[in-house]
Amino acid sequence: MTGLKLLPALAALGLMTAPAAYAQADDEQLVLGARQFLTNFHPLVQVNNTKRNLINFSLRPLTAFYLDGNNVCVLCEELPTVENGGAKIVENADGSKGMEVTFKFKEGLSWGDGTPVTSDDVVFTWEMANDPNIGFSNYNPWTRASDVEVIDERTFVIHLPEVMQSYNSWDQVIPAHLERPIYEANKDLESYTRQTLYNREPDNPGLWNGSYVLSDYAVGQRVGFGVNPHWPGKTPDIERIVVSYRDNSSALLQAVLADEIETIVVSPGGISFEQMLELRKQHPDRFQFFVRDGTNLERIAVNLDNPALADLKVRQALMHGIDRQAITDALFEGLQAAAHTFESPVSPYYNPDVRKYEFDPEKAKQLLAEADWTPGPDGICVNDNGDRLSFEFVTTAGNTTREQLALVIQSQLKDICVETQNKFVGLQEYNGEYARKRGFSGMILSSIQFSPSTSPRIALGSDAIPTEENAWVGNNFSGYASEHMDEAVAGFEQSLEETEKAKYSGQVQEIFAEDLPMLPLYFYAAAYVAIPQVGNFNSTPFDVNAIWAEEWTLN
Secondary structure, eight states: TTTTOOOOOOOHTTTTOOOSSSSOOTTTEEOOOESSOOOOTTTTTSSOOOHHHHHTTTTTOOOOEESSEEEEEESSSSOTTTTSOOOOEEEOOOOOEEEEEEEEEEETTOOTTTBBBOOHHHHHHHHHOOOOTOOOOOOOOGOSSSSEESSSSSSSEEEEEEEEOTTTTOOOOOOHHHHHHHEHHHHHHOHHHSSSHHOOTTOOOOOOOOEEEEEEEEEETTTEEEEOOOOOOOEEEEEEEEEEOOOOOOOOOHHHHTTTEEEEEESSBOOHHHHHHHHHHTTEEEEEEEEEEEEEEEEEEEESSSTTTTEEEEEEEHHSSOOOOHHHHHHTTSSOOBBBSSSOOTTTOOOOSSSSOOOOOOHHHHHHHHTOOOOOOTSEETTTTOOOOOEEEETTOOOHHHHHHHEEEHHHHHHTOEEEEEEEEEEIIIIIIITTOOOOOOOOEEEEEEOTOOOOOHHHHHHGGTTTTTTOOEEEEEEOOHHHHHHHHHHTTTTHHHHHHHHHHHHHHHHHHHHHHHEEEEEEEEEEEEEEESSSOOOSSSSSSGGGGGEEEEE
C-alpha cells in the first residue's frame, strides 16, 4: 500500500463532539446536508451530479431509472416501447431507419403556478437544446431528436433520425410560458444564463413541475422546497425539504452530530465515505446507513494536448503506478469497487474481460523508460530535453475525500518518478475554467455517472469534447478523439436488443482499456446517512433519489 496515509483520528473527523441527547425530528420538515451551493440553477445548462441531486426535487425528467433498475415514466402516462407500439422503427426519406416515439403527459400535470405542462414545452426545450449558442445537458440530450411533432396539448411524437437504444429516456423540459421570452431576447449562453429566471428568480413556482417546488433560498446557506399543489401524483408526506449547506465535509459532519442535519449524501457533495464509516462505528444505532454499489465513476481526466500525457505508455504507467484497490481498502473498507473500466460491475453492460492494469510499480517504471523518461537527480523522471515528468493535478477544495485521494496518488506516483502538483480550487472555478473549458494542463479529478441509458459518448465521443463552438457541452475533458471508439459508441446507441447493446458496450470498454483516454479509479457507492425517523428512503445506483422524494416519510 505504497504512499497510503493513515486514516485521520476520530477527533479530526469531528466524531468526539456528539451531543448527549438527540433532538426529535420535525415531522413536517426534513433537513438535508450538502456542500457546493449552486451558482447556476438552470437544470439543463452546465449539468453535474451536484445539480442533479438538488434540481430533481422540483423539476422531474420525463423518464428515469427506478430503484429496481427499470426505466419508468415520471411525467408521462406509459413508457413507450417497441413492444407496446409506443415506439416505431420507420424509414426515413433517404432510405435509412429512424424512430417515432409517442409520449403522453400525465393528466393534470402542471407547473407550480398552475399552468399546464404541455407539448409546447417539449418543442421549446428541443428548440433551445438544438441552438448551438446555448449548449444543453448531454445526459439524455434533446439533440438526439430531429423533430418534435405536437399531436395535442398532452401528446407529442419525438422523431429520431436513427434507431437508438435510449429512445425512451429523456431529460427535463422547461416552461415555455416563462422562459421563451427570455431566450428570444438572449440568444447566447452567457446572456441567457444571466437572464434566465432559474438564476434571477429560482423561487418562481412556475419554473418547477415536480412534487416539490423550490420555494425559498439564501445564497450559500440553504434551498427550501415546498409541496407543489399542482402535482398530479402522490402527495408528499413531508411538507418541506430544506437543503442546508456547509463549506466543507467536516462542518457537515458537525451539523449532523448537532442534529441540525437529518439526512446527508455521502461523497461527492456531502460527507466523505471515510467519515460515514467512522460515524457508523461510533453511532451504529443513532442513524440509518444506506450503502449500495454505485455507477458513479471517479476518474482522472488527462489532458491529451499535453505531449507527455498523449503518450499511451505514460498513461499506462500511471495506471500501473496507482494502487486503486489499496486506496479503496484503506479509505473505504473495500466498499467502493476499484474500477477497471467506466462501466460499474452492477451495470448490465459491464465487461469483466477487459484489459486490467494491476498495481505494478516496476512495470510502470519499465513503460516510462520505454517512453524515454528516466529518473533525474531528485528522483523525478526527465527526458533527453531535460523536461520533468510533472503534472498539475486539480480537484475541488473542501472535498475531504478528493483532497486526501490527491495526496495519496501524489505519493504513489512519486514512487515511479512522476510528480504531481496538487491544486485545490473552488467549485465554480473548477466546473468552469478547469473542467468545462479544459483549462487544466495535466490531470483533473472528476466523477461521472453512467446510467443504463446514458451513452458512453458523453465522455468518450469525439463530439463530446467541450469547445467554444459547442458552448462547452460535454464531459470528454481529456479531449479524446478516436474514429474506432466513435463507431463502437454509435453501434451501442443504435442497438435495441440487449445482446447487441452488451456486445457493443463490451467493444467500447475494450477500446477504452487499450486507449486509456481517462484513468478509472473507483465507483462511488450510492450511500446516505439518515435519522431513524426517515422512511422509504431507498438509495439507487441508477438515478437521482430526489426524483422519488414524495415517497419518503418522516415519523
